[in-house]
Amino acid sequence: xxxxxxxxxxxxxxxxxxxxxxxxxxxxxxxxxxxxxxxxxxxxxxxxxxxxxxxxxxxxxxxxxxxxxxxxxxxxxxxxxxxxxxxxxxxxxxxxxxxxxxxxxxxxxxxxxxxxxxxxxxxxxxxxxxxxxxxxxxxxxxxxxxxxxxx
Amino acid sequence: xxxxxxxxxxxxxxxxxxxxxxxxxxxxxxxxxxxxxxxxxxxxxxxxxxxxxxxxxxxxxxxxxxxxxxxxxxxxxxxxxxxxxxxxxxxxxxxxxxxxxxxxxxxxxxxxxxxxxxxxxxxxxxxxxxxxxxxxxxxxxxxxxxxxxxxxxxxxxxxxxxxxxxxxxxxxxxxxxxxxxxxxxxxxxxxxxxxxxxxxxxxxxxxxxxxxxxxxxx
Numbered sequence: 457x458x459x460x461x462x463x464x465x466x467x468x469x470x471x472x473x474x475x476x477x478x479x480x481x482x483x484x485x486x487x488x489x490x491x492x493x494x495x496x497x498x499x500x501x502x503x504x505x506x507x508x509x510x511x512x513x514x515x516x517x518x519x520x521x522x523x524x525x526x527x528x529x530x531x532x533x534x535x536x537x538x539x540x541x542x543x544x545x546x547x548x549x550x551x552x553x554x555x556x557x558x559x560x561x562x563x564x565x566x567x568x569x570x571x572x573x574x575x576x577x578x579x580x581x582x583x584x585x586x587x588x589x590x591x592x593x594x595x596x597x598x599x600x601x602x603x604x605x606x607x
Numbered sequence: 608x609x610x611x612x613x614x615x616x617x618x619x620x621x622x623x624x625x626x627x628x629x630x631x632x633x634x635x636x637x638x639x640x641x642x643x644x645x646x647x648x649x650x651x652x653x654x655x656x657x658x659x660x661x662x663x664x665x666x667x668x669x670x671x672x673x674x675x676x677x678x679x680x681x682x683x684x685x686x687x688x689x690x691x692x693x694x695x696x697x698x699x700x701x702x703x704x705x706x707x708x709x710x711x712x713x714x715x716x717x718x719x720x721x722x723x724x725x726x727x728x729x730x731x732x733x734x735x736x737x738x739x740x741x742x743x744x745x746x747x748x749x750x751x752x753x754x755x756x757x758x759x760x761x762x763x764x765x766x767x768x769x770x771x772x773x774x775x776x777x778x779x780x781x782x783x784x785x786x787x788x789x790x791x792x793x794x795x796x797x798x799x800x801x802x803x804x805x806x807x808x809x810x811x812x813x814x815x816x817x818x819x820x821x822x823x824x825x
Contacts, residue, residue, distance in 0.1 A: 481751045489651045489756070497651060504644045535697065540644040540728050543753045 463602030466592045470606045473589070478582050487605070502586055505544045509579055512537045516572055520565060530568060531560040537575070541573035548578045634766055635659040635687045639694035639706065640724070641668045645752070645797050649693065649724075655702045659687065662820070666701030670709060673716055689719055693750075696725035696741070704741055711745045720747040720766060724754055 490497040492557045512533050519530045538553035555572035593603050636658045640646045646662045653660045663669050673689065692710065696703040703723050710716045723741045738749055748765075750758050 485753070485755060486648070489648075489655060494651065499645060501647050504647055508642070508644055532699075536642065539642055539752065542726060543642070543644050543648055545753075 457595070457599070459596060459599045460600060462592065462596045463601055464606050466589070467604050467606055469589060469592060473585055478585055480545045480547040482543065486544065487547060498592055502544055502590075505546070506583060508540050509537060509549070512540075513572075513576055513579065516575075520568055520572060525563075525565050525568075527560045527563050527568075531557055534560065538543055538545075546560050546579075546582045549575060549582055552578050633657060633659055634690040635661070636691045636693055636762060637669060637672060637689045638662045639664075639692065639698070639703070641695065641698040645695065649754060651701065652754060652756055653693075655756065656759045656763050658759075661689075663686075665698060666694070666703070666706035666709070669706060673710075674711065675713055675716065690825060691762070692719055692721045693762075694721065694723060695752075696723050705796060707741060707744050707746055717745075720769075722746065722748045722750060722762060724750045724752050726752040733814060 467600075474483075482489060486498050516533050516537075519526060519533065534553050534556045538550055541547075541549040541553070552575040552579055556568065556575065559567040559571055587591065596603055634657075636653050638646065638649050638653065638660055640649060640662070642666055643664075646664070650662050661672065662671055669692070684767045692706075694706055695701040701709075703725075707721050707723065710719065710721055723746045741749060748762065750762075
């Protein structure tokens, strides 16, 4: 595929991610921190986010599976997930964390499980979207083009 | 070093000016955060703002790095003077608030400015009015996460201005104390005690004015 076409697809895709609320301004901030001396910064941070999130989602699943749920522990995990999703601009994941923390406060296991389900879905969605975005970037670079800056 | 920002020329212009005035310094920042993602981001924010960074994952590690077991200097164990400590508030083990207290209690380290970062302004479940408490305990500033490049640049400029001249820093602090109602050792007239914050009916107003100030800065 032509570089120009790839670049156009990239811009359109990126636009859609912001429009649909998957990403927020913090993601743009991360992109601004990337330059020739650190060309993979965004991918590196996002990869850390993926690892971190998967660990936390596992921990949450286990914690809610206990006969006596430790809601403080659950809340602590959700707080961490909220923090890291906020730091990378994964808006929809971050937003799921807020009602989740309320359910922890109410010590409502059923509600927490529903929240966990929701977060897992949102996480998988944004992971998929970001991987698609990074693939597009690689294709552009492989075709000899520059990755467009999207404001 | 290339930076791709609109105000590149201004940025370098300021750096050159500072060097000419003989205050050339690369700030060494000790960043403390239990989140790996956040450490990576803050490290990049600081490096892009021309700071040396040491990033650690806990208050305990921070104190180890600072050699709190008897060293009489603010040198890190690698011999680099620490100009600023930037710490997350919510951390397992030792919170940012506890770390702040330990630093301010140490004669060797109390002069190092400490800035607290948090994703929340109030933690009603854990700590009512934690923001005023941190400022009262001597924190220089509070940053709302996610931290932005503009926050870091502002911090850096503030610290750089203060580094060369201790008297100026005190005057500046006193002026700010009057507007922010922070407690400083030199200025007892602006003291706000823990008792005042927790028991007075204005406590919510004072934390609200802190929030307003923060949203003005941010």
